[in-house]
Amino acid sequence: MRIIKAKDYNAMSRMAANIISAQIIMNSKCVLGLATGSTPLGIYQQLIEWYTKGDLDFSEVTTINLDEYRGLGPDNDQSYRYFMNTNLFDHVNIRKEYTYVPNGLEPDRDKACSSYNERIRACGGIDLQLLGLGNNGHIGFNEPEDAFEKETHCVKLSESTILANARFFDNQAEVPREAYTMGIKSIMQARKIVVVVSGEGKAEIVKKAFTGPVTPMVPASVLQLHNDVTLVGDEPALSLLEV
Numbered sequence: 298m299r300i301i302k303a304k305d306y307n308a309m310s311r312m313a314a315n316i317i318s319a320q321i322i323m324n325s326k327c328v329l330g331l332a333t334g335s336t337p338l339g340i341y342q343q344l345i346e347w348y349t350k351g352d353l354d355f356s357e358v359t360t361i362n363l364d365e366y367r368g369l370g371p372d373n374d375q376s377y378r379y380f381m382n383t384n385l386f387d388h389v390n391i392r393k394e395y396t397y398v399p400n401g402l403e404p405d406r407d408k409a410c411s412s413y414n415e416r417i418r419a420c421g422g423i424d425l426q427l428l429g430l431g432n433n434g435h436i437g438f439n440e441p442e443d444a445f446e447k448e449t450h451c452v453k454l455s456e457s458t459i460l461a462n463a464r465f466f467d468n469q470a471e472v473p474r475e476a477y478t479m480g481i482k483s484i485m486q487a488r489k490i491v492v493v494v495s496g497e498g499k500a501e502i503v504k505k506a507f508t509g510p511v512t513p514m515v516p517a518s519v520l521q522l523h524n525d526v527t528l529v530g531d532e533p534a535l536s537l538l539e540v
């Protein structure tokens with residue numbers, strides 16, 4: 298695993314955006330696995346800036362997002378589809394029909410998950426997967442469990458995740474209790490993985506995930522077993538790691 302320590306959030310965002318843009322430049326038809334949450338926002342702003350300057354071209358890029366709240370549609374401003382549209386897709390020349398997010402409005406859990414798995418396979422897998430890190434070590438919405446979940450599945454969100462994500466909603470009661478998420482197997486099959494972390498609040502879980510035992514109780518710990526992971530963090534988030 299490579300660890301890149303950036304001075305602050307902006308430097309971390311630029312560094313991770315550089316890795317993603319190198320991927321797009323090296324393979325204009327690449328498949329990017331994308332993430333939501335507050336951490337990647339600076340990366341998306343940087344990518345939009347480089348696109349606007351004419352340095353990046355998304356016209357042949359395909360994207361596959363990690364997860365979506367079950368029950369929220371594209372028009373709901375808390376859905377991850379809405380997040381991706383407003384924070385990236387609407388501002389670059391990507392073909393919207395080549396941007397995939399699980400269908401939060403599909404009530405049939407099995408159908409929602411199997412069609413997403415087929416979608417990932419039809420794209421030929423993911424070249425570069427961007428990941429944030431939940432406070433309890435979740436990646437996508439793979440919550441701490443007794444076993445690593447495999448492919449796309451429906452999860453019941455943990456209390457700590459509901460609490461952490463409540464800041465984006467009017468109140469905690471509005472946070473959906475379920476989500477569709479790519480599984481650990483799908484994530485681990487990505488050819489490259491870039492994990493981004495920011496802020497002192499992530500320091501403890503970063504240490505646990507990347508230097509502790511590999512266990513489904515800390516889902517991100519499985520990344521220690523992947524052969525091409527880059528962890529990009531700012532100084533506070535990496536403060537408990539000996540880099």
Ligand code: GLP
Binds near residue numbers: 435437438
């Ligand atoms: C959500 C998303 C994750 C994300 C996590 C951390 O739960 N499902 O993909 O990594 O939040 O978010 P943040 O970057 O805001 O800390």
